[in-house]
Amino acid sequence: MSYDAEATRRRIFEAATAEFAACGLAGARVERIAAAARANKQAIYLYFGGKEKLFGAVVRAKVDEVCHTGSIDPNALGESVGQLFDWYQQHPELIRMLLWEALENGAGPLQGEDERRAAYRDNVRDLVGSGVAADLDEPARTRAAQDWMFTLLGLVAWNFAVPQLCRLVLDEDDERAALARRRTAVVAAARALAAQRPMEASRPS
Template identity: 70%
Template sequence: MTYDAEATRRRIFVAATAEFAAYGLAGARIDRIARAARANKQGIYLYFGDKEKLFGEVVRDKVDEVCHATDLGPGDLGESVGHLFDWYQEHPELIRLLLWEALESREEVQGELERREMYREIVRGAQAGGIAGGPSGEGARRLAQDWMFTILGLVAWNFAVPQLCRLVLDEDDEAAALARRRASVVETARVLAEARRFA
């Protein structure tokens, strides 16, 4: 049986994602990741360096995944925001990872330059779609950035604080409450996009 380095790396990523989402950077343990991934600790250190670098790679991988799974650029922005909402609902680990990163990271996060570039690409797509009143100019770029950050907040907040959703929405049927939130976020995104187009 031949050794499949890529399969091992993937298993490490899956195990590390679950571990970091559950325990954060400080609480995560490389030995638990190694057991769950059916890999050895030395292999993890060989592939990724240290625990901080592995955490950064995991977060960057999940951010890259959501960026490629959804498109906030030209097209039906409401539908795109709905897809983003659905993605976050299906992948709750991203919100947990981002919250842990915010709590535990120092001034600069792992892979910050690459992640900034991913977001710049999304902003350029939003500008090309007419968000912020047009595709050019520093002011238009800033408006598109603000729009994108606002949309990310509208979507993510539903999954970052589930207890607050239960308390504020005060509904026995959580699925119905979440469906209502999705519709509200999609409509808000459409309204904001239209307002930006004519700003």
Template identity: 65%
Template sequence: MTYDAEATRQRIFEAATAEFAANGLAGARIDRIATAARANKQAIYLYFGGKEKLFGAVVRAKLDEICHAVTLDPHTLPEAVGQLHDWYHEHPELVRLLLWEALEAGSGPVEGEDERARSYRGHVDGLLAAGLPDRPTAQDWLFTILGLVAWNFAVPQIRRLILDEPDPERAVARRREVVVELARVLAEQGAGAVSRP
């Protein structure tokens, strides 16, 4: 039987995603990742260069997934926000990873920061190309939209307490309707800003 390096990397990546989402960078253990991935610890260091770099690779890959799954365009913003909401609902690990990263890095630099910043600038450029009037407006739109959606999954206990909805799936569906409607209003205001002389 031959060794499949790519399959090993994928198993490590999946095990690391679960481990980091559950325990953060500081609480994650390489030995648990190796056991869950059916790999040895040396493979983790060989393929990813250590725990911090592995955490950064996991976060970047999850962000890449969502960036390829959803395109934010002011002209189709409500639909895009609905897709973004659905993606976060199906992949709650990204919110957990970002919260762990925020807790552990604070306002300091994060692994892969330059690459991630370029990716966000690309989204801002896309919003500008789609008609938003200036870079600060596009930046604010992107940050607001991401927060509007992600907050629903960052604090499920607050969602439950405020909405007083015993069925979590109904609460998520209710929040989806609200964020899509807010996106529609935001898109209309953005369209008005674009059409103003």
């Protein structure tokens, strides 16, 4: 039987995603990733260059995945945000890894920071191209689109960053019931935001 390098890479990636989401970068162990992936440690270093680079690759890939799942459409903001909410509910590992990254890395440089920043710049350009803050001149228009996107991401992501608060504040014993309520509320809030001129406060006084 021939060695399938791509299948090995895929298994390592999937095992690393689970390990990093559960333990963070500092707590993750290459030995556990290798065992879960049915691979040897040398393959991880060969394909990814070590634990830190593997963590960066996993986070970048998950961010790319959510970005390509569906763009934020200002003309159908409720539907776009609802799809984003559903993706995060189905893939809680990204929020967990971002939280670990924030706790462990602080304000320091991130693995793959330039590539990740470039991807978000592409998203912002798409928003500007779709008409967000069209009444503003540059660079205020781009800044408004950046603020708008970050607000929407926070509106969705907070529900999965602190599921215990979601359950407690809403006074629901069932986490799924709490998230269903939150999805309805988040979509309604996004539609209310879309009905207003985006980030009017960004206009210089």
